[in-house]
Amino acid sequence: MSKQVIFNLAVKDVEKSKAFFSSLGFTFNPQFSNERAAMMVIEEGSIQAMLTSEDFFRTLTGKPVVQAREANEIVICLTCDSREEVASLVEKAVAAGGRTPHPLEDEGFMVSQGFEDLDGHLWNLVWMNPQASQ
Amino acid sequence: MNKQIFVNLPVKDLEKSRAFFTALGYSFNPQFSNDSGACMVILEGSIYAMLLTEPFFKTFIDKPIVQAKEATEVLVCLSCESREEVDGLVARAIAAGGRAPRAVQDHGFMYAHAFEDLDGHIWELVWMAPQA
Numbered sequence: 341m342s343k344q345v346i347f348n349l350a351v352k353d354v355e356k357s358k359a360f361f362s363s364l365g366f367t368f369n370p371q372f373s374n375e376r377a378a379m380m381v382i383e384e385g386s387i388q389a390m391l392t393s394e395d396f397f398r399t400l401t402g403k404p405v406v407q408a409r410e411a412n413e414i415v416i417c418l419t420c421d422s423r424e425e426v427a428s429l430v431e432k433a434v435a436a437g438g439r440t441p442h443p444l445e446d447e448g449f450m451v452s453q454g455f456e457d458l459d460g461h462l463w464n465l466v467w468m469n470p471q472a473s474q
Numbered sequence: 475m476n477k478q479i480f481v482n483l484p485v486k487d488l489e490k491s492r493a494f495f496t497a498l499g500y501s502f503n504p505q506f507s508n509d510s511g512a513c514m515v516i517l518e519g520s521i522y523a524m525l526l527t528e529p530f531f532k533t534f535i536d537k538p539i540v541q542a543k544e545a546t547e548v549l550v551c552l553s554c555e556s557r558e559e560v561d562g563l564v565a566r567a568i569a570a571g572g573r574a575p576r577a578v579q580d581h582g583f584m585y586a587h588a589f590e591d592l593d594g595h596i597w598e599l600v601w602m603a604p605q606a
Contacts, residue, residue: 343517345479348549348598383477386520390551397549401596402575406540406547413540413547413595415531417480417524441536454534461547462535464482 346379347389347416350397350405351459354378357391360458363436364429382418389416409460417464423451426465430455433463448472480513481523481550484531484539485593488512491525494592497570498563516552523550543594551598557585560599564589567597 351357358368358378369388372379376396380389394405406413420426423446430440433455441462444453449472454464485491492502492512503522506513510530514523528539540547554560564574567589575596578587583603590596 343521344553345481345516345521346551346553346598347481348551349547382479383520386517387477387479400549401546403543403594404545406545408547409537411538411540411545411547412535413483413542413545414550415482415534417482419478419480460537464534466480 344386344388347414348392348397348400349389349459349461350394350408351391352394353458354391354393357458360433360436360438361391364432407460408462409456412460412462415454415462415464417466420465420467423467426451426453426467429465433457476520478519479521481521482526482531482534483523483593483595484528484542485525486528487592488525488527491592494567494570494572495523495525498566541594542596543590546594546596549588549596549598551600554599554601557601560585560587560601563599567591 354375354377361380366380366382369379369381377390377392380391382388398405420429427444430453434440438455438457440453440455442454444451449469450466452464452466454462456462495514500514503513503515511524511526514525516523531539554563564587568574572589572591574587574589576588578585585601586598588596588598
């Protein structure tokens with residue numbers, strides 16, 4: 341079996357978070373979803389996020405749950421296929437109730453911008469110009 | 475192109491964290507590593523962790539950095555190929571200065587354990603029976 345990674349992130353409202361990420365174009369795996377958690381597919385078979393209700397998340401950690409609108413432990417960075425995909429995902433995230441902490445950064449070989457989801461978890465989107473590495 | 479993921483985590487001492495994850499068997503990509511960050515390969519071409527010094531991590535957020543020994547925002551869960559891989563990684567993590575926050579969970583079809591790294595970030599390790 342090839343390696344998979346699953347990010348467990350605490351959310352205040354699983355249904356609202358599902359709607360948020362659905363509006364960004366992500367899909368969910370119903371086989372591993374219930375009212376306490378929803379499995380979001382980032383890359384089929386290798387990268388998933390588990391959006392987990394705070395009550396359930398607390399049972400998994402033994403430590404207080406971070407309120408991610410106030411502080412961050414992680415920045416999840418995803419690669420995109422184009423500059424347009426970066427801009428469009430951020431635009432959809434803001435329209436769906438997220439926010440962006442930084443303006444888009446364009447360094448020529450690399451374009452990046454981040455968004456915060458409804459709970460304050462930070463997602464950074466990066467497009468690397470394939471020509472830049474040649 | 476397949477999506478790649480870079481899990482950015484703040485660390486207090488980059489060299490100590492590199493040594494910790496090296497002891498667990500992970501390698502680093504020197505092309506994307508410097509004094510502020512180290513790119514750890516979890517699955518070549520797909521899954522990476524970026525261990526970033528706190529000052530560099532801070533440049534990506536406009537909020538305070540969580541002290542992960544005290545509170546948790548994320549559990550990073552990695553699949554393993556066998557029960558032995560789960561046990562081996564946890565044993566090496568403890569030997570290298572990490573800790574196991576709880577006992578192993580054995581559900582037969584699923585075997586899970588976890589370790590906290592030097593900064594308190596929690597890594598879950600799971601083996602699932604292929605037929606499950």
